[in-house]
Amino acid sequence: MAPPDPTPTAAPEATPLLRAEAVTRRLPGPVPVTLVEGVNLTVGRGEFLAVTGPSGSGKSSLLYLLGLLDRPSAGELYFLGRPTSRISEHERARLRLDHIGFVFQFHYLLPELSAEQNVALPMRKAGRLPIRQVRDRARELLARLGLEDCLAKTPDLLSGGQRQRVAVARALANEPDLILADEPTGNLDQKSGSQVFDIFEQLAADGGHSVVTVTHDQALAARAGRRITVVDGRIVSA
Amino acid sequence: MSLTVDIALSHIARRRRQAAVSLVGVALGVGFFVAIAALMQGFQQYFVAKVIDVSPHVAMKDEYRTPPRQPVALRYPEAAIALGGVKPKDEPRGIKNGFARLAEIERLPGVAAAPVLTGELILRYGSKDVSAALLGIQPPRERRVSNLEGDLTAGSLDALYGSANALILGQGLADKLGVGLGDSVTALSPAGVVMKMKIVGLFETGITTMDLRQAYSLLKKAQVLQNRPNVVNEIRLRLDDVARAEAVARRLEARYGYRTESWEESNRNVLGIFVIQNAIMYSTTSAILIVAAFGIFNIVSTVVLEKTRDIAILKSIGLESHDVETIFLLQGLIVGLVGSLLGWAIGYGLIELLASVRFNIEGFMRSEGFKLERGFANYLIAAAVAILASGLAALLPARKAARVDPVEIIRGAT
Numbered sequence: 151m152a153p154p155d156p157t158p159t160a161a162p163e164a165t166p167l168l169r170a171e172a173v174t175r176r177l178p179g180p181v182p183v184t185l186v187e188g189v190n191l192t193v194g195r196g197e198f199l200a201v202t203g204p205s206g207s208g209k210s211s212l213l214y215l216l217g218l219l220d221r222p223s224a225g226e227l228y229f230l231g232r233p234t235s236r237i238s239e240h241e242r243a244r245l246r247l248d249h250i251g252f253v254f255q256f257h258y259l260l261p262e263l264s265a266e267q268n269v270a271l272p273m274r275k276a277g278r279l280p281i282r283q284v285r286d287r288a289r290e291l292l293a294r295l296g297l298e299d300c301l302a303k304t305p306d307l308l309s310g311g312q313r314q315r316v317a318v319a320r321a322l323a324n325e326p327d328l329i330l331a332d333e334p335t336g337n338l339d340q341k342s343g344s345q346v347f348d349i350f351e352q353l354a355a356d357g358g359h360s361v362v363t364v365t366h367d368q369a370l371a372a373r374a375g376r377r378i379t380v381v382d383g384r385i386v387s388a
Numbered sequence: 389m390s391l392t393v394d395i396a397l398s399h400i401a402r403r404r405r406q407a408a409v410s411l412v413g414v415a416l417g418v419g420f421f422v423a424i425a426a427l428m429q430g431f432q433q434y435f436v437a438k439v440i441d442v443s444p445h446v447a448m449k450d451e452y453r454t455p456p457r458q459p460v461a462l463r464y465p466e467a468a469i470a471l472g473g474v475k476p477k478d479e480p481r482g483i484k485n486g487f488a489r490l491a492e493i494e495r496l497p498g499v500a501a502a503p504v505l506t507g508e509l510i511l512r513y514g515s516k517d518v519s520a521a522l523l524g525i526q527p528p529r530e531r532r533v534s535n536l537e538g539d540l541t542a543g544s545l546d547a548l549y550g551s552a553n554a555l556i557l558g559q560g561l562a563d564k565l566g567v568g569l570g571d572s573v574t575a576l577s578p579a580g581v582v583m584k585m586k587i588v589g590l591f592e593t594g595i596t597t598m599d600l601r602q603a604y605s606l607l608k609k610a611q612v613l614q615n616r617p618n619v620v621n622e623i624r625l626r627l628d629d630v631a632r633a634e635a636v637a638r639r640l641e642a643r644y645g646y647r648t649e650s651w652e653e654s655n656r657n658v659l660g661i662f663v664i665q666n667a668i669m670y671s672t673t674s675a676i677l678i679v680a681a682f683g684i685f686n687i688v689s690t691v692v693l694e695k696t697r698d699i700a701i702l703k704s705i706g707l708e709s710h711d712v713e714t715i716f717l718l719q720g721l722i723v724g725l726v727g728s729l730l731g732w733a734i735g736y737g738l739i740e741l742l743a744s745v746r747f748n749i750e751g752f753m754r755s756e757g758f759k760l761e762r763g764f765a766n767y768l769i770a771a772a773v774a775i776l777a778s779g780l781a782a783l784l785p786a787r788k789a790a791r792v793d794p795v796e797i798i799r800g801a802t
Contacts, residue, residue, distance in 0.1 A: 211799070214798070217704070219794055219798075220795045239708065239709070243707070243708045246705070246706040247705065252701075252704045252705070254701075254798060256697075258700070260395070260701070260702075261698075262395075262398035262399065262402050263398060267394075271391065271702075272706060274391040275391055275706055275707055275711070320705075332798075
């Protein structure tokens with residue numbers, strides 16, 4: 151097994167949003183499979199980071215670890231300065247709800263709900279806003295992403311690009327500190343993919359959100375402020 | 389509306405047809421339970437009310453629950469004794485010191501008592517001979533222990549004093565003989581006494597066996613007919629609190645030794661049938677609800693299988709396992725709740741339908757229609773059972789949904 155990457159990738163600012171220290175993820179079994187190995191990574195506030203690498207290199211697995219969906223087998227992940235490997239499922243769920251927004255390759259919108267209702271989901275779970283404000287904010291987010299005509303449409307009535315933008319709006323619903331996107335343009339044409347990256351650029355530029363996106367598309371990756379490459383579960387270039 | 393309820397409703401709406409089938413299953417289970425329970429309990433309550441109304445609450449008879457032990461067995465309690473052809477001790481029939489005991493019992497608080505001499509009788513009218521159970525009574529006391537006066541359809545209790553040999557007959561018995569008020573019949577007792585008796589009253593309790601068999605005369609006349617002067621073989625009690633019947637019976641039996649039965653013990657065979665009836669009713673309706681519950685299990689399981697990606701995304705958003713479990717549990721509970729409300733309507737309709745049916749039967753009891761218990765308790769019980777069954781049916785798939793690992797699902801899909 152290769153030793154952990156000794157040098158943490160450089161942080162863009164003093165107070166990182168996210169810090170991974172020698173994070174390793176292995177799937178147990180008769181022949182254990184290492185998905186991520188000894189990763190050291192820091193993500194600062196307002197940073198736009200692209201993760202590239204060949205298929206099966208562990209990019210998505212790293213993203214799930216950073217998004218507190220998965221737990222590292224070794225190492226520690228600090229979110230807002232707080233170690234997360236030993237916190238309860240309830241606390242992890244709360245951190246995801248309040249601070250993290252996910253965008254996946256497939257939009258994963260709930261097919262029974264309208265665009266507006268899908269965007270409202272995280273806000274309703276958080277329960278911080280009265281229902282009228284939840285609805286207003288969902289509409290505002292969809293309008294910001296050019297979907298003001300699609301509020302009542304269910305996902306089957308939307309194009310691929312529109313669905314992915316609804317998914318982005320849902321990820322932004324609770325004003326997260328971190329947006330994690332896993333191949334968000336994988337199912338989109340070039341134009342729609344570019345539009346999604348425009349949104350990410352804007353979110354990072356506004357300073358309120360950090361964006362970490364996994365992508366195969368080198369041209370789109372080049373638009374990120376920083377780029378890392380993962381091979382065999384390890385960061386090989388930063 | 390809460391987020392979990394909203395999502396649960398959207399899942400049900402997506403599978404409208406299957407949900408409707410399960411809903412109908414629950415509704416039929418609840419509806420039939422409500423209707424059948426109303427029917428059976430209505431009849432049972434009517435019967436019990438009648439029995440309590442017509443019969444004594446407690447009856448002390450000139451019998452012993454266990455035969456007295458033989459003198460030789462009392463003398464040698466540890467010995468192995470074989471006795472053959474031993475006749476019971478020749479004891480005079482009737483309750484010893486019957487009137488003294490009656491006076492003692494009457495002094496008990498909340499107790500009214502009346503002496504009775506019962507015996508068999510053949511009533512002859514023209515060429516017709518009909519056997520009857522004769523009860524010799526004292527009208528002033530009888531009034532306090534039974535509702536005979538209230539059940540009289542012709543004549544009066546005091547008319548027993550009006551003629552020399554007066555008799556009150558059950559309506560069924562009178563019909564069998566073909567006699568009416570004012571007619572005279574010939575009474576033959578097992579003691580060989582023959583007496584001409586005048587019908588001064590007719591009663592109808594609604595309990596066929598009583599109306600077809602029983603006849604009342606004054607206690608003195610019954611004693612003459614049975615050739616048992618000054619004897620009473622039964623003391624009948626009516627209590628202010630009928631629930632105390634069994635306790636009072638046990639106390640009197642322990643005190644006097646005579647077999648003393650509460651109304652519950654006297655009617656144990658019928659009450660036992662009611663228990664079996666209820667068991668059949670609960671089994672049948674439970675079977676319907678179980679089938680409906682399987683339907684719910686099937687729907688929720690299918691939805692969980694279909695929705696694993698949705699579950700994964702909900703968890704990635706920040707919903708917790710218990711939220712996911714609640715979403716799927718709610719689907720079962722909603723089907724159970726709506727099915728129950730629908731079942732209430734079906735049950736109510738069936739009860740009204742049964743209430744409108746008119747017929748004349750004379751079996752165990754005389755009735756002109758179904759006796760129905762219309763209380764709300766059966767509706768509540770049926771709904772509670774249906775919602776519980778629906779919830780249990782949804783619980784297993786809901787737990788499975790809660791255990792979905794979002795990473796596994798998302799990784800598998802990419």
